[in-house]
Amino acid sequence: MSEDLFTPLELRETRVPNRVMVSPMCQYSCEDRDGLATDWHLVHLGSRAAGGAGIVMTEATAVESRGRISPQDLGIWSDEHGEALAPVAEFIKGQDSVPAIQLAHAGRKASKTRPWDGSEPLQPDESGWETIAPSAAPWPYDEGRTATAEMTQTDIEDVIDSFAAAAERAHEAGFEIAEVHAAHGYLLHEFLSPVTNHREDDFGGSFEDRTRIVREATAAVREVWPDNKPVFVRISATDWLPDRDAWTVEQSVQLADDLSTVGADLIDVSAGGLHPDQELPSAGPSYQVPYAQEIRKENDSEVAVGAVGGITSPEQADAIVRNGRADLAILGREHLRDPYFTLHAAETLDRPEAAEPPLQYRRGF
Numbered sequence: 001m002s003e004d005l006f007t008p009l010e011l012r013e014t015r016v017p018n019r020v021m022v023s024p025m026c027q028y029s030c031e032d033r034d035g036l037a038t039d040w041h042l043v044h045l046g047s048r049a050a051g052g053a054g055i056v057m058t059e060a061t062a063v064e065s066r067g068r069i070s071p072q073d074l075g076i077w078s079d080e081h082g083e084a085l086a087p088v089a090e091f092i093k094g095q096d097s098v099p100a101i102q103l104a105h106a107g108r109k110a111s112k113t114r115p116w117d118g119s120e121p122l123q124p125d126e127s128g129w130e131t132i133a134p135s136a137a138p139w140p141y142d143e144g145r146t147a148t149a150e151m152t153q154t155d156i157e158d159v160i161d162s163f164a165a166a167a168e169r170a171h172e173a174g175f176e177i178a179e180v181h182a183a184h185g186y187l188l189h190e191f192l193s194p195v196t197n198h199r200e201d202d203f204g205g206s207f208e209d210r211t212r213i214v215r216e217a218t219a220a221v222r223e224v225w226p227d228n229k230p231v232f233v234r235i236s237a238t239d240w241l242p243d244r245d246a247w248t249v250e251q252s253v254q255l256a257d258d259l260s261t262v263g264a265d266l267i268d269v270s271a272g273g274l275h276p277d278q279e280l281p282s283a284g285p286s287y288q289v290p291y292a293q294e295i296r297k298e299n300d301s302e303v304a305v306g307a308v309g310g311i312t313s314p315e316q317a318d319a320i321v322r323n324g325r326a327d328l329a330i331l332g333r334e335h336l337r338d339p340y341f342t343l344h345a346a347e348t349l350d351r352p353e354a355a356e357p358p359l360q361y362r363r364g365f
Contacts, residue, residue, distance in 0.1 A: 006351045191214065
């Protein structure tokens with residue numbers, strides 16, 4: 001019998017009730033620039049869990065304070081941050097969904113105003129901070145940006161340690177999946193791509209050296225994460241820079257294999273975000289799914305693959321799983337439009353028993 005959108009997904013000893021995941025989406029809604037989760041995060045994430053999604057993942061959650069995109073970003077660089085997130089994880093589990101957290105560092109794309117405030121660079125005297133990256137080059141076209149600092153060996157070790165410490169706090173807070181964010185032009189992706197990594201040490205140059213920090217951060221998270229719970233890694237399968245020596249799908253296939261050997265259980269496949277000159281393809285239905293399909297088909301390991309990008313309908317999400325293009329359908333913007341996407345999908349696909357609404361909502365379904 002073929003798998004479909006409502007076939008449970010077994011990852012280690014974690015059972016995901018269906019193949020729908022809420023993609024991590026930044027909310028820029030922490031108060032007082034402290035990175036602590038608020039009622040907004042509880043309601044935002046909790047409503048998607050009540051809506052039936054199998055996995056509900058937090059937005060990019062900074063592993064250190066300088067790893068935030070904006071001062072209003074969510075963080076988990078202290079025990080207080082973990083404690084603030086614990087009610088979110090508990091509520092998600094109470095809806096029979098799996099709580100997940102994306103662990104992140106923004107690198108040179110940090111210290112910005114929120115998107116609705118223009119995503120302008122913030123200087124240290126404007127509640128901003130110095131950004132770090134594999135090489136000393138700020139985000140292009142950031143007018144007025146003070147120079148981004150090239151990371152030292154100590155900086156690299158500190159960041160890897162921060163991912164591990166954040167994972168420990170996330171586990172204590174009740175999360176069941178930890179995802180390492182290595183996509184969208186943020187710090188770990190900056191190491192992967194030769195466009196942004198010009199180092200000549202053990203963390204730059206060859207494929208093996210450029211990917212080293214991602215492997216080591218994933219291994220560090222895996223070491224502290226319970227053996228019976230899965231670790232995900234989000235990657236950008238391509239930089240969308242065809243005329244440059246850039247990160248490619250072929251390299252992503254190899255990275256997926258390498259990450260499997262250090263304990264990754266699923267590769268969350270996105271694309272782009274590294275450079276504003278990227279050549280974005282037409283963002284039509286399932287426009288990024290072929291990257292996930294290629295990685296799933298070509299990698300030699302048994303690592304699972306999640307697909308994201310332009311997935312908006314139940315039939316489309318179901319077909320991605322049924323046709324073996326990916327193991328997981330990951331929806332972002334559609335979950336902003338419809339927090340109850342999975343419940344509506346169960347109705348549309350005539351599988352109402354596979355995603356039951358909360359008792360309080362059943363008269364509406």
